[in-house]
Amino acid sequence: MQIYIGDEPLQFELEKNTPFAQILSELTEWASSQKVFIIDYHIEAKPGFENNEHLSSDEIETLRVNVGSQEDLIDSNLRELIDYTDRVGIHVANLIETQKSPDEKDASELKTAWAFVVESVDALSQHLEAQDRTSLKNAVSVLTQVPDLIEKLNALAIIQNQLKLWLRQTEFSRISKEEAIEQLVEFRKRQDALNQDLEQIAAKLTQGKEQEALTLLEPVSQILVDAVLLMQIAEDSKYKDAQKLVELLGQLTAAIDQRDLVTAADIVDFDLRDLLKAVA
Numbered sequence: 001m002q003i004y005i006g007d008e009p010l011q012f013e014l015e016k017n018t019p020f021a022q023i024l025s026e027l028t029e030w031a032s033s034q035k036v037f038i039i040d041y042h043i044e045a046k047p048g049f050e051n052n053e054h055l056s057s058d059e060i061e062t063l064r065v066n067v068g069s070q071e072d073l074i075d076s077n078l079r080e081l082i083d084y085t086d087r088v089g090i091h092v093a094n095l096i097e098t099q100k101s102p103d104e105k106d107a108s109e110l111k112t113a114w115a116f117v118v119e120s121v122d123a124l125s126q127h128l129e130a131q132d133r134t135s136l137k138n139a140v141s142v143l144t145q146v147p148d149l150i151e152k153l154n155a156l157a158i159i160q161n162q163l164k165l166w167l168r169q170t171e172f173s174r175i176s177k178e179e180a181i182e183q184l185v186e187f188r189k190r191q192d193a194l195n196q197d198l199e200q201i202a203a204k205l206t207q208g209k210e211q212e213a214l215t216l217l218e219p220v221s222q223i224l225v226d227a228v229l230l231m232q233i234a235e236d237s238k239y240k241d242a243q244k245l246v247e248l249l250g251q252l253t254a255a256i257d258q259r260d261l262v263t264a265a266d267i268v269d270f271d272l273r274d275l276l277k278a279v280a
Contacts, residue, residue, distance in 0.1 A: 001060045003027070005067055017058045027065060037073040039066045071170060074127055078167040081120050085160045088113045092153050093257040102149075114143040114152070121159060128166045131228065131246045136162050139250070153257055158250030165225055165246055172229045180233035187227045191280050194220060195273060202269035205261045214256070217268070221249060224272070227279065241278040248272060 003010040012030070014023070020043070031038050042064045045052065049059040068076075092110070095102060102110060118140050130136040135158055142155035175183075197220050204213035224245055231239040248271050255264040 036067040041065045154254040157253035161249040180230040202265045205265035238279040
């Protein structure tokens with residue numbers, strides 16, 4: 001077995017045939033000694049062992065490992081968890097829409113999913129500060145303690161929007177306070193145009209034109225998320241008002257997932273527009 005770190009071969013000796021879990025554990029210790037973190041890895045099995053679920057060193061041709069900083073690891077984990085929660089949310093929304101009760105297999109898989117999301121959010125919370133800690137804490141609690149699927153979907157939407165906000169936060173980490181202040185000036189110049197966009201999105205939702213509304217909503221919601229982060233960096237006096245955005249976007253996502261377009265339109269037309277006015 002040959003191990004590569006990026007494109008460089010690693011001189012890593014194994015005294016005997018070793019299970020992959022142990023190999024990964026030893027590589028993690030090695031990475032720690034090098035003050036780096038394992039971001040991801042890719043295994044290429046030897047011919048004849050491609051379908052083996054649990055590989056050992058004698059059955060692995062190459063193991064390619066990507067390493068990086070703690071920031072790189074957090075970024076990677078956020079992207080993977082956002083994708084995972086999206087898939088789980090779609091599945092739960094389909095169960096709700098078809099009014100199907102989860103069968104035994106579904107129930108078991110969802111229980112595992114809730115536990116994984118809770119564990120992952122808890123791990124990320126050790127390094128990242130939630131914009132609304134109470135809202136996030138309540139959402140995590142719902143996943144493990146409340147059986148109702150609609151409430152779980154609402155909670156998942158709040159969690160997912162916090163994850164997206166954290167991801168954007170990592171991308172904004174190099175922006176200075178002065179740069180944030182300058183960008184907020186430009187954001188506030190766009191208030192009237194953004195308000196008109198929100199009005200149009202609400203109208204599309206009311207008319208049942210969901211896809212058109214979502215196409216318009218995506219860039220607008222990103223602008224609002226960016227504005228919240230810029231306010232935090234700039235220590236803007238309106239930041240406390242802006243923090244409500246995470247909860248609102250969670251409620252909006254949940255309403256759209258449930259095809260409750262009337263509620264979604266109300267959130268856009270009233271709550272988001274009121275928020276926009278409050279941070280102007």
